[in-house]
Amino acid sequence: MSKNLSISNFTKNRTAQLIGLAAFLLITSLVISLRHARENSVAVAAAATPIPALIAGPGQVEPYSEDIKIGSELSGRLNTVFVEEGDVIHSSQVLAELENGDYRAEVESARANVAAKQATLRKVINGARHQERDEAWSSVNEAKAVMENSDSEMHRRQQLYSAGVVSREEMERYAREADVAKAQYQAKVEQHSLVDDHAREEDRSLAEADLQLAKAQLDEAQARYEKTFIRAPIDGAVLRKHHRSGESVSNSSTVPDPILTIGDRKTLRVRVDVDETDVGKVRVGQKAYVTADAFGKQKFWGHVVRVGQQLGPKNVRTDEPAEKVDAAFWDDEGIDPGAQLPDGLRVDAFIVPDGGEVASARASEPR
Secondary structure: OOHHHHHHHHHHHHHHHHHHHHHHHHHHHHHHHHHHHHHHHHHHHHHOOOOOOEEEEEEEEEEOOOEEEEEEEEEEEEEEOOOOOOEEEEOOEEEEEOOOHHHHHHHHHHHHHHHHHHHHHHHHHHOOOHHHHHHHHHHHHHHHHHHHHHHHHHHHHHHHHHHOOOHHHHHHHHHHHHHHHHHHHHHHHHHHHHHHHOOOOHHHHHHHHHHHHHHHHHHHHHHHOOOOEEOOOOOEEEEOOOOOOEEOOOOOOOOOOOOOEEEEOEEEEEEEEEEEHHHHHHOOOOOEEEHHHHHHOEEEEEEEEEEEOOOOOOOHHHHHHHOOOOOEEEEEEEEOOOOOOOOOOOOEEEOOOOOOOHHHHHHHOOO
């Protein structure tokens, strides 16, 4: 009987263990099933969420200042071009000089004319010199003495005529001489007054106007002469040299004739043509990168710094003659300052649209 009891207890314990193992396996299978279901739901949700596509477009590298074509305001022959392609230049630096001997002569002539007009004005203001005043006063005294002597002789001849000593004709001749002497005296007095008096207001105004005109002519001549020196408007570098020393240049509003092309390459940017269907997706500050055939798969990162406000034809063209120039949208993409991309390089630009880490991660994948 004791043996039967042991067998019964063993059987019960074995049954309990089997039941516990079965329960454990059931719970484990349920946990695994729930985890798989949750992972599947996350995967389905992730698959349902669209990954923002990159906005792509052709672009062209250019200096931040854009390409500045430097020409001459005057037509003429180049005497010297002082720079070469690749040279670093500074604002107001003389880049080229036209032959300007005739313009320099005009400046010297105008300067001499100003000096002459200044002397005339001083003469009007200061009046006659001291020696001229003394000379005029001496002439007055001399004429006065002659007048008094003639007047005395006239009175003596009148007395002699009354006494019947001289003829009437002689008396009248001395009277006429006295009148002439008196008139000469009056003329000398007026001349002295003119020399000794201050300048008239109208004479001074006329002299001042002549001087101002001469100065204006000098400024005009100097301005023309200064235009023979071609100066840099900004700090930057020479990108292209169109003319050399000895060549002629023209100033034409219809046919541009630049001497040099310059730009500020301290900061590069890419002008990108974006299809008009993607216009609404482009925002200032979005990440972007460019690639070029010359640099393989290397990416040059930057960000959108400006977005154009008007649709227009493409700014970047290929060499395909059958290319259609459709309406396009362009933006400027700030490029890493360390990138040494040549000016005018054609690139493929990719703008990362708004979409957080998903878009950024996709943009980072090799293409």
